[in-house]
Amino acid sequence: MKLRKEYTCPLEFIHDILRGKWKTVIMWQIYYRKNPSLSQLQKDIKGISQKILLEQLNELLEYKLVSKEKSLGYPLNVQYYITNDKGMKVIEALKIYQKLGEIYLDELKSISK
Amino acid sequence: MKLRKEYTCPLEFIHDILRGKWKTVIMWQIYYRKNPSLSQLQKDIKGISQKILLEQLNELLEYKLVSKEKSLGYPLNVQYYITNDKGMKVIEALKIYQKLGEIYLDELKSISK
DNA sequence: CGGTATCCTTCGCGATACTG
DNA sequence: CAGTATCGCGAAGGATACCG
Numbered sequence: 001m002k003l004r005k006e007y008t009c010p011l012e013f014i015h016d017i018l019r020g021k022w023k024t025v026i027m028w029q030i031y032y033r034k035n036p037s038l039s040q041l042q043k044d045i046k047g048i049s050q051k052i053l054l055e056q057l058n059e060l061l062e063y064k065l066v067s068k069e070k071s072l073g074y075p076l077n078v079q080y081y082i083t084n085d086k087g088m089k090v091i092e093a094l095k096i097y098q099k100l101g102e103i104y105l106d107e108l109k110s111i112s113k
Numbered sequence: 114m115k116l117r118k119e120y121t122c123p124l125e126f127i128h129d130i131l132r133g134k135w136k137t138v139i140m141w142q143i144y145y146r147k148n149p150s151l152s153q154l155q156k157d158i159k160g161i162s163q164k165i166l167l168e169q170l171n172e173l174l175e176y177k178l179v180s181k182e183k184s185l186g187y188p189l190n191v192q193y194y195i196t197n198d199k200g201m202k203v204i205e206a207l208k209i210y211q212k213l214g215e216i217y218l219d220e221l222k223s224i225s226k
Numbered sequence: 227c228g229g230t231a232t233c234c235t236t237c238g239c240g241a242t243a244c245t246g
Numbered sequence: 247c248a249g250t251a252t253c254g255c256g257a258a259g260g261a262t263a264c265c266g
Contacts, residue, residue: 001257001258002257002258004160006159006160007159008138008141008142008157008158008159009138009141009211009214010211010213010214010215010217011137011138011141011207011210011211011214012137012138012214013214013217013218014210014211014213014214014217015137015138015210019132019133019134020132020258020259021132021258021259022259024125024128025121025122025124025125025128028121028122029121029122032122037227037228038227038228038229039227044121045121046119046120046121047117047119049259049260049261049262050228050229051229051230051231051259051260051261051262052258052259052260054228054229054230055259063217070228074227075227076227076228076229076266077227077228078227078228086213086216089209089212089213090209090210090213092209093206093207093209093210094124094206096202096203096205096206096209097124097127097128097203097206098122098123098124098127099202100123100127100199100202100203101122101123101124101125101126101127102123103199104123104127104176105123105126114237114238115237115238133238133239134238134239135239150247151247151248151249152247152248162239162240162242163248163249164239164240164241164242164249164250164251165238165239165240167248167249167250168239183248187247188247189246189247189248189249190247190248191247191248
């Protein structure tokens with residue numbers, strides 16, 4: 001995700017990091033599933049390819065919103081974590097989005113009845 | 114912004130609405146500036162064109178995150194508002210983003226020293 | 227299982243000009 | 247000042263194949 005030269009406010013910076021189609025869901029699933037592996041994440045997130053998943057995870061690692069740990073030996077295993085400081089701040093915001101999303105979906109249901 | 118067929122979680126729905134490059138800043142500025150006019154918004158948001166601004170505003174109106182009021186007569190004047198229920202929920206989330214953004218920018222400053 | 231490389235497509239966004 | 251119409255580009259993201 002490209003960053004720009006001029007920002008109207010600091011919020012814009014965070015938004016540019018998280019704007020992508022998948023980053024918020026990825027973080028949400030890491031949080032919700034409690035430190036899943038790569039393959040676990042791919043199973044949980046509908047429609048994402050492994051390439052894109054890794055690409056997005058690496059960007060999240062860059063910005064220290066997510067961290068990972070490899071266990072030694074075979075079979076290979078990796079766990080992804082939400083970072084306590086920055087990552088969890090994002091999760092707090094996503095909790096609000098989640099609740100709001102439920103409201104929208106409830107409305108859609110009662111309309112289609 | 115295109116919505117998808119399958120959602121992993123309700124949060125994904127909200128994210129898809131707000132994903133665009135400008136929607137979050139637009140909402141932030143409406144909130145911060147307290148019900149600005151179209152031209153006011155365009156002045157405040159760096160780099161946005163009027164066409165894009167209107168396009169994004171109309172989508173926000175669709176989802177009832179923002180509302181507007183026209184005053185009668187000339188000169189034409191319109192005021193944009195954040196809706197109390199849904200819109201303000203988003204603002205709560207953006208406040209968290211804003212704070213987090215400040216942290217990142219502070220870090221950048223102290224690195225460049 | 228975790229990760230990388232290549233190629234291709236799409237649609238979000240920008241530039242620009244015009245109307246009431 | 248508020249709002250609409252047209253056209254084109256580029257980067258985000260998808261499909262697929264391959265490696266340790």
